[in-house]
Amino acid sequence: MTLTFEIRKAGFENKGAAMMLIAATQEVKARYPAARVAMAPDATSPYELRARYGLWHRAELVRRGVDLGKIVELAPGKLRHRFGFVTGPEVNVILDAAGLAYSDQWGPQHTEDLARRAVAWKRAGKRLILLPQALGPFGTDRIRRAINVVADHADLIFARDKYSMENLVGAVGGRASIRLAPDFTNLLVARPPANPPQGEKLVAIVPNARMVDKTSGDVSGNYAGFLRRVASMFQTAGMTPFFLIHEGAGDRVLAEQVNAQLSEPLQVWTAGDPLEAKGLIGKCSGLVGSRYHALISALSQGVPVVGTGWSHKYRALFEDYGCENMLADVSAREEGLEARLRSLIDDSQRAALSDELREPGARIKDGVQQMWKDVFQLLDKAA
Numbered sequence: 001m002t003l004t005f006e007i008r009k010a011g012f013e014n015k016g017a018a019m020m021l022i023a024a025t026q027e028v029k030a031r032y033p034a035a036r037v038a039m040a041p042d043a044t045s046p047y048e049l050r051a052r053y054g055l056w057h058r059a060e061l062v063r064r065g066v067d068l069g070k071i072v073e074l075a076p077g078k079l080r081h082r083f084g085f086v087t088g089p090e091v092n093v094i095l096d097a098a099g100l101a102y103s104d105q106w107g108p109q110h111t112e113d114l115a116r117r118a119v120a121w122k123r124a125g126k127r128l129i130l131l132p133q134a135l136g137p138f139g140t141d142r143i144r145r146a147i148n149v150v151a152d153h154a155d156l157i158f159a160r161d162k163y164s165m166e167n168l169v170g171a172v173g174g175r176a177s178i179r180l181a182p183d184f185t186n187l188l189v190a191r192p193p194a195n196p197p198q199g200e201k202l203v204a205i206v207p208n209a210r211m212v213d214k215t216s217g218d219v220s221g222n223y224a225g226f227l228r229r230v231a232s233m234f235q236t237a238g239m240t241p242f243f244l245i246h247e248g249a250g251d252r253v254l255a256e257q258v259n260a261q262l263s264e265p266l267q268v269w270t271a272g273d274p275l276e277a278k279g280l281i282g283k284c285s286g287l288v289g290s291r292y293h294a295l296i297s298a299l300s301q302g303v304p305v306v307g308t309g310w311s312h313k314y315r316a317l318f319e320d321y322g323c324e325n326m327l328a329d330v331s332a333r334e335e336g337l338e339a340r341l342r343s344l345i346d347d348s349q350r351a352a353l354s355d356e357l358r359e360p361g362a363r364i365k366d367g368v369q370q371m372w373k374d375v376f377q378l379l380d381k382a383a
Contacts, residue, residue, distance in 0.1 A: 003379075004036040006058050006091045009098035013044035014247045015274040016293030019185040020097040022274065024131060025053055026188075028095075031376050038086045040069075056086050093127045093379060099292075100134040100313060102150070103167075105214065108143040115149035122153040127382060129375055132160040132181045132368075134313040136167025144171050151175060155378060158371060161316030181371035182320060182364045185293055186300035190279035197267045197280075199240025203344065204281055204298075205230055205266070206289030207243065207258075209250030211330070214310045218331040226308070226330045227258045229337060230288050231266055237345045239285065242267040246277065246291040286344035292317065299323075300361050304353035306340045321360045323353070 005028050010021035025037045038056035039045060050057065059069035072080060073087045080087065094117075101110040121128050130150075135157075138144045151157065151172040158181040159165040165180050172178075196202075207227060212220045234241040243255035243266050252268070259265035271277035278297040281287060287298040288306045292313055298305045299321045307314060307327050318327045328340055343349040 001092075002034050002036060003032055003092050004038060004056075004086050004090050005093045005095060006038050006040070007055075007095045007097055008040065009096055009101060010039065011042060011044040012046070012049045012274075015271045015277055016185070016246070016291065017097070017099060018049075018274040019188060019278070019293050019297075020099060020131070021055075022053055023185050023188050024095050024097055025055065027184075027372050029054070031372075036086055036090075038091065056084050058091065059085050059087055089124070091126060093129070094121060096128065096130045096133075098130075098133050100311065102133075102135055102138075102143075102147060103311075104137050104139045104143060105311060108140065108146055111138075111143050111146040111150065115146040115153075118150050118153035127379065128154045129378070130154055130157040131375075132158040132183055132371060133164070134160050134311065134316075135164040136171065138167060138171040148172050151178070156375065161313060161320070163312040163316050179371075179374065181374075182367045183293075183296055183317075184368045184371060185296055186361070186365055187368055188275060188278060190282050190297075190301070191273065191275040193269075193276040193280040193283075196283070197240065197242040197269050199242075199267075201239040202284045203234050203239050203241045204244040204284050204287040204289065204294070205241050205255075206246050206287065206291045206294040207251045207254040208247070208290035208308075208310070209254060210310045211290050211308060212254070215330075219310075222331045223308075224254065224257050224261075226328075226337070227254065228261050230306075230341065231258065231262060233338065233341050234345070235262075235264060239345065240267075242269055244277065244280070244287075244289075244294065245270040246289075246294045251291075285350060288341070288344075290314075299357055300364070302354045302357045302361065304344050304350050304357070306337075306344060320364060321357060323356070326353075 007021055007024050010017045012018045028035055028037050036056045038058040040058045040060040041050060059072035072085055118128055138147050157178050159168050160183055168178060211223045231241050245251050255268050281297045281303060282301040284303055286304050289295055290308045295305055295307050305326060308330050318324045326340055328337055343353060
């Protein structure tokens with residue numbers, strides 16, 4: 001039987017989500033070369049990109065609670081497959097790659113939607129696996145009820161960090177199906193970037209609009225000024241800072257706001273192919289950023305970073321790589337920021353930081369490989 005996988009909650013606009021989509025697709029195809037790997041496309045997942053990575057199209061188009069994609073089920077299977085379509089009933093395995101959706105921070109709706117689907121998938125004999133992602137907190141009765149339904153019907157749930165594990169176990173109790181595993185994009189092979197920024201000693205600055213709309217007033221009010229201070233310090237040190245846009249319009253707006261306040265505006269490089277973005281990051285002397293997967297692309301390649309974050313996933317990431325001291329407080333005093341940035345400017349300090357990332361980087365990659373072994377062992381037993 002040809003297995004059909006659906007990877008959900010991933011797309012191409014957010015380059016972190018795209019990296020998870022590509023990484024999962026590559027691992028599945030390496031293990032099951034004949035498998036179909038599909039996604040339900042939306043406006044952020046154009047045909048050209050789906051075709052580039054060999055993704056089938058799972059027909060779904062919900063309007064006013066009605067899935068118009070079911071019309072495709074009326075066509076014969078051979079005809080559907082000729083045009084690259086699979087239907088919901090054809091899917092055997094669902095790989096959820098939400099990153100961070102099931103949490104109080106995004107409200108209960110995402111978790112409730114997954115709970116409804118999980119019940120139907122279990123009834124239909126499908127396998128549901130939540131790939132490593134940030135989870136929780138689950139503070140309200142409504143979201144706790146939903147995540148318990150998910151846990152009752154999922155075959156495997158991988159919490160991406162110890163805080164997510166604590167949130168999940170605190171809500172649903174300890175279960176054999178709940179495991180700890182790191183983010184799985186670090187195994188992706190980078191590509192050389194087309195038309196990279198010009199200059200010596202490149203330093204990527206990666207803004208994140210969530211630092212404005214998901215944080216306290218102290219943080220959101222200081223974030224643009226923080227980015228401006230970072231850019232100015234690197235310029236003064238003779239390095240070449242540039243803005244790397246890892247998602248979309250909101251991040252670009254932030255970069256433009258900061259550039260308007262700089263006497264020498266920075267180059268702005270927008271990530272198209274996420275693997276090229278990783279390739280560019282690997283060529284940098286350092287990175288200062290607030291996008292989770294941009295930080296992973298740096299840390300996993302031994303590129304020193306200074307990070308900021310808006311959820312527990314950032315603290316956990318820096319702890320995993322043993323560099324918690326490089327996580328900056330946007331609202332902190334200037335001296336603390338300057339000391340951190342100085343370690344990216346000074347050649348000897350930067351080299352030492354890079355060396356320190358090797359051991360945790362290798363250990364974390366081992367954890368990802370073990371996660372995929374667990375996934376495929378489960379699926380092979382069910383075959």
